[in-house]
Amino acid sequence: MSAASPDGGLEPLEAVGPAAEHCSYNPKLCRSVCPVAAATGRESATPWGINREIAAALRRGSVTEATAAAVYACTGCRACALPCQAGLDLPRQVRPARAAVLAAGRAPAGLAAEAGAAVAADPALQAGATPGAATVVYPGCRSEEGPALAALLAAAGCAYDVVAAATCCGARSVDIGDAAGGRAQADDLAERLAGAERVVVADPHCARWLGQDRGDPRVRDAVSWLAEQRDRLRLRGGPAPVLHDACWLDRGLGVHAAPRALLTAAGAAPAELAWGAGCTGGGMGYPAADPAGAEAVLADCVAALPAAPHGVVSACPVAVERLRRAGLAAVGVADWLAGRLAAGEPGAPSAE
Amino acid sequence: MRPMAAPMGGGSAAQASVRAELSELGVGVVSTEPAELAAHARDCWPLLAMRERAGEQLVEPLAVVWPRSVSEAGRLYAWASGRGVPVVPYGGGGGVVGGAAPVAGCVAVDTKLLRRIVALDETSGLVTAEAGLIGQQLEDWLAARGWTLGHFPASIGVSSIGGFAAARSAGQASTRYGKFEDLVRGLEAVLPDGTPLRLRARPASAAGPDLAGLLLGAEGTLGLITAMDLRVHPAPAARRPYAYRLPTFSAGLAALREVLQRGLRPAVLRLSDAGETAASHADAVGEQGGCLLVTVCEGWEALAALEQSALAERVHAHGGDDLGEGPAREWVAHRYDTGHRLADVLEPGGVLGDAAAVDTCEVAAPWRELPAVHEALRAALAAHMDVVLCHASHCYPDGAALYFTFAAAGDGDEAAAQQRYADAWAAVMQAALGAGATISHHHGVGRLRARWLAEELGAGGRTLLGQVKAALDPAGIANPGKLGLDGATGDAADGGAR
Numbered sequence: 136m137s138a139a140s141p142d143g144g145l146e147p148l149e150a151v152g153p154a155a156e157h158c159s160y161n162p163k164l165c166r167s168v169c170p171v172a173a174a175t176g177r178e179s180a181t182p183w184g185i186n187r188e189i190a191a192a193l194r195r196g197s198v199t200e201a202t203a204a205a206v207y208a209c210t211g212c213r214a215c216a217l218p219c220q221a222g223l224d225l226p227r228q229v230r231p232a233r234a235a236v237l238a239a240g241r242a243p244a245g246l247a248a249e250a251g252a253a254v255a256a257d258p259a260l261q262a263g264a265t266p267g268a269a270t271v272v273y274p275g276c277r278s279e280e281g282p283a284l285a286a287l288l289a290a291a292g293c294a295y296d297v298v299a300a301a302t303c304c305g306a307r308s309v310d311i312g313d314a315a316g317g318r319a320q321a322d323d324l325a326e327r328l329a330g331a332e333r334v335v336v337a338d339p340h341c342a343r344w345l346g347q348d349r350g351d352p353r354v355r356d357a358v359s360w361l362a363e364q365r366d367r368l369r370l371r372g373g374p375a376p377v378l379h380d381a382c383w384l385d386r387g388l389g390v391h392a393a394p395r396a397l398l399t400a401a402g403a404a405p406a407e408l409a410w411g412a413g414c415t416g417g418g419m420g421y422p423a424a425d426p427a428g429a430e431a432v433l434a435d436c437v438a439a440l441p442a443a444p445h446g447v448v449s450a451c452p453v454a455v456e457r458l459r460r461a462g463l464a465a466v467g468v469a470d471w472l473a474g475r476l477a478a479g480e481p482g483a484p485s486a487e
Numbered sequence: 488m489r490p491m492a493a494p495m496g497g498g499s500a501a502q503a504s505v506r507a508e509l510s511e512l513g514v515g516v517v518s519t520e521p522a523e524l525a526a527h528a529r530d531c532w533p534l535l536a537m538r539e540r541a542g543e544q545l546v547e548p549l550a551v552v553w554p555r556s557v558s559e560a561g562r563l564y565a566w567a568s569g570r571g572v573p574v575v576p577y578g579g580g581g582g583v584v585g586g587a588a589p590v591a592g593c594v595a596v597d598t599k600l601l602r603r604i605v606a607l608d609e610t611s612g613l614v615t616a617e618a619g620l621i622g623q624q625l626e627d628w629l630a631a632r633g634w635t636l637g638h639f640p641a642s643i644g645v646s647s648i649g650g651f652a653a654a655r656s657a658g659q660a661s662t663r664y665g666k667f668e669d670l671v672r673g674l675e676a677v678l679p680d681g682t683p684l685r686l687r688a689r690p691a692s693a694a695g696p697d698l699a700g701l702l703l704g705a706e707g708t709l710g711l712i713t714a715m716d717l718r719v720h721p722a723p724a725a726r727r728p729y730a731y732r733l734p735t736f737s738a739g740l741a742a743l744r745e746v747l748q749r750g751l752r753p754a755v756l757r758l759s760d761a762g763e764t765a766a767s768h769a770d771a772v773g774e775q776g777g778c779l780l781v782t783v784c785e786g787w788e789a790l791a792a793l794e795q796s797a798l799a800e801r802v803h804a805h806g807g808d809d810l811g812e813g814p815a816r817e818w819v820a821h822r823y824d825t826g827h828r829l830a831d832v833l834e835p836g837g838v839l840g841d842a843a844a845v846d847t848c849e850v851a852a853p854w855r856e857l858p859a860v861h862e863a864l865r866a867a868l869a870a871h872m873d874v875v876l877c878h879a880s881h882c883y884p885d886g887a888a889l890y891f892t893f894a895a896a897g898d899g900d901e902a903a904a905q906q907r908y909a910d911a912w913a914a915v916m917q918a919a920l921g922a923g924a925t926i927s928h929h930h931g932v933g934r935l936r937a938r939w940l941a942e943e944l945g946a947g948g949r950t951l952l953g954q955v956k957a958a959l960d961p962a963g964i965a966n967p968g969k970l971g972l973d974g975a976t977g978d979a980a981d982g983g984a985r
Contacts, residue, residue, distance in 0.1 A: 160540075160833040162531045162581060162826035164644035167623035176516070176553045176599035176619070178526035178580060188522060201522035218644055220827045 145193060147231035147238075147314065152193045155228060157221055158186035165215035170414035171208050171421070174431035180208035182215045182225050189232050198232075203241045206232040207424035210432065211310065211340075212414040213386035226310070226419065227348075233312030233420075242312060249420035251307035251320065256297035257281020263289055268296040271331040272357075273324075273345075275338030276303055277452040283473035284337060284357065290476055291367040295335070298327050304336075306344035311420040321349055328353075335360045337469065339384035339450050340418075347388070358384060358450045358468050362393035365400040369477040372402030374445040376471065379413045379458070381451035394450060394468055401475040405448070412439040413449075415457040437461045446471075498524075505550045505572075505594065514563040515554035516600065523551045527577055527595045531642075531826070532585040532935060533846045534908060536833050540842070541901035546588070548575065548595035555600045557675055557683050557713045563596060564711065565681025567964045574679075575966050576707035578647030579621055582654060583847065584933030586706045590968050598649050601713055604628055612721075613672060613688055617714045618649025634719045637664025637754075640929075641825045649712045654931035655704040659822055660754035662747075662882045663785070664720065666929065668703040673716035676702055679709065679960035688716035701955065706931055707966035709959050723754075723785035727795045728815030731780040731807040732772045736760040737858050739778050740879060740887070742805040744854045747884045749801070751794050755783035756882045757818070760861065763876035763892075771814035780807065781818045825892075832894050839873070842897035844908040848915050852924040853886040860922040861889055867918035868893045871911035881928060888928040891915070937971035 148155075163183035166172055172181045179188065179201070188205035192198045211226040236242050255261075259282040260272060272288070272295045274281055288295055302324045309317030321344070328334055336342035337357040346354030378398060384390045398405045416422065416432030437458070440447065446464035448471045449455050458465035466474075498506075502519040509517045518524075528545040529535035539545055549572075554560035567574045573593035580587055589595055598619035605615040607629075614634070616625055622643040626636055638651065638658040646656070651667040652674070658664070673688030686699050702712055733739035739758040746756065759779045764772055768779040780802065784795040799809075825847070831838045832845040839845075848868075852860045861877065868875045872893040881888035895907045916939045919926050926936050926943050941949045956972045959965075967973050 157830065157834050160536055160830040162642065162645055162830070163579075164642075164823060164826060166579060167621040167627075167644045172599075173602070173621070173624070176597055176602075177523060178551075178577070178597065179520070179522035181526075184522070184526045187526065191525070199521065201520070201525055204520055204522040205526075218823075220824060221830075 145235050147234040148193055151228045151231055154223055155186040155189035159190045165218045168214040170432045174435050175428045179205045198236050198239045203236045207243055210414050210418035210421045212382040230309055234314045237312035243424040245423040246311050249311050249423045251303040252276045253301040253303040255301045259285040260297050264297045265294040268294040269332040270295045271334050272297055273334055273336045275341040278337040280467045280469040283469040286473045291364040304341040304345055306341050338452055339381050343383050343387040356388055359390050359393045362396045370401040370475045371477050375403035375405055376446045376448045377443040378405030379447050379449035381449050384450045406441045415454045417453040417457045433457050502549055512562050512566055514552050515559040518551045527551055530580045530582045530587040532583055546591055548589040548593050551595045551597050553597045553600040560677045560711055560713055561681040561683050564677050568680045568962045571962050573964050573967050576711050578650035579645045581642035581646035584931050584935040586931055586933035586969055612719050613716050614719050615716050618712045619647050622646050633722050635722045637720050641823050652703055652712050653706050657881050657929035662756050663752045663754040670718045671715050672718055674699050674712055675714040677711045679965040706969050708970050708972055725788040725791040726785040727791050728783045728812050730810040730814035731802045732810055733778040733780055734806045736778050738805045739780055742802045743882050745801045746798055747882050751797055753782050754785045757781040757878055757880045759878040763878055781815045840897040841899040842901045842904040844904045845894040848891045849888055849928040849930055850919045850924040851888040851928040856923040860924045863918040863922040864915050867914035868911055871907050932970050940971045
């Protein structure tokens, strides 16, 4: 991560200052959907509290302990987007604020563990790749669905290539305030993707960052792309799991129908959750800033899930990992779909 | 619930001492984090936002405590009572009268970790829930099970149900479902000395006075409500929105009165006066002008249809014209926008310029007095404000509420804005008392209206309330400065909140 700057410049905050100021005069109608505010009771963790602190930092010309406590209390779930009539995007607000906090040397300890890691594509994906193919599959550093993606791509008859070198898209670094580090990672990846016509990204968090925040029109999230291929997959029917709407997919990218279409294609119309009920507390470095709070958010998420005798399916690798840790049978969308490939499909598991 | 009892935060020696002492007592989660103290420095009272906008440093609590049970809350109040430390309850912070604003040296007791839904009795139509639960969270939970609380205030996304009870809130469908105090059938609370109180749910009772009623509307000055049994209703099978144009406000009021007195209970009856209609609903009524009436009938389909038909008959009898469903649907879609519109005015460089002033004022009066109350309050506000809007809503067989929205354009002079705000409130409260209205229908008293409560209650009422306060809270620790109970005259001009 970038070194602390002695004066902790506030330049990164200035762009989001007017929106923060506006929010601080609003009556926090998003409070009821904020998972962090609900689980911790913290007033400073509401989007209002976070923006009020950003505005205050700009007024006084410095970030403080209060700024750090407020701006790291966001998981990036975007549940607040629905009731917000000001159209605020909270992750866009907190990223530069965190950069200012980090530059001032006031970031929470342990944050580095939440940064993105450069990883190479899974060996199974590499084994099935066609060098120079127009479509490049990019799993992201948290996805463990390489083998499942390879099986699905083979079953759909799709030629693809991968980035063999260890890379990171930079989203998680930017999330925790390391804007320069994240941009450098993203630039490096962009160079390696230069020849691709289409980039299919497994982790919707990475897809949002690369596609919308970085503005790369070639980027598709893997769930939407797989949904388009579903007629080419021979899928077995079976019992319906609970669908966990991944924050970055559903609210970050606005992809709501695609995971439902995929599950329904395998004869499994999923159980539905309320808006914003699926945050597991693991996003945007929040566990490093408030480990107990992140656990409380996870507990709320688990409590809100309906009974899931046939498991929980999510497009978010972080959610899958955390739900498993909470004792649930959680799998990624690709893993679940690969498990429903009919016998005889290349790569289909022999038994459920 | 958050599995955390370790104290949080740094701060002054006094804060550290209080934090250590409270953590030792086992009162819940304790924090002196600067971010939390700052976030508890104000509720949604516009004057506090104006003061902050002007660069004033608002009073912050010494510490924030989140009790997780009635016993933890009891220990906190017993400690505060023994030590003489003020305790200021804070739910969602959605109040608009400074009821949750801290006083110097106080501990804020934040109820939001009291958020369990304990039980839903579908036979009786009762839900038992803890006080820190946010209104929308409870409504969502009930809706998923086919029930509704029927309480839809504009603050539903921010306010706690404990706050609704403490301020005797009213929702937009109160004409059908009642005010919040009508929904409370039983409650659990902690008295100022830490004594727990449980009044079990009863549909009605003649067993002595209504003790729950002591705490409803007391705004935390007589103790802390920690849980409630609330009346719930089956979610309506049908919802029928419809709008009308009335030729005059008085014609509209007459129609509403007859609707209520004939036994109809539409969920929504909202009659904008000519000024509000022209400013906010001109497209709905067209060139003819007049007054927009928004109605929603709901419930069992056959009854809702019958009610809508009977309602239309009364409205037509008073010269009302049909406007169709459109304007009513439009209102339903934007019914929680008020808070955002206030923010558009309040923020620096807002839509009415720098240092603008804005607020709302709701009163209620019997039907006989209502036209005069409307005229008097409108004139009182217009003498100090540039914009005055009004609608009648929350209707009863014997009267209705009037809801005023008012604003003054700013020219960058914060002191002038605060003075105009103070003058407007003084004028409108005097006008309300003079015209026979109650000074508040559902926002409460808090600090804003503290100095006018004595006149509202009369000498006997003031004495009774004072004696109750003295008996229950001899140390004066329970939300001091609110309701004017401790002699404080905090008001729009000086607030006591500095």
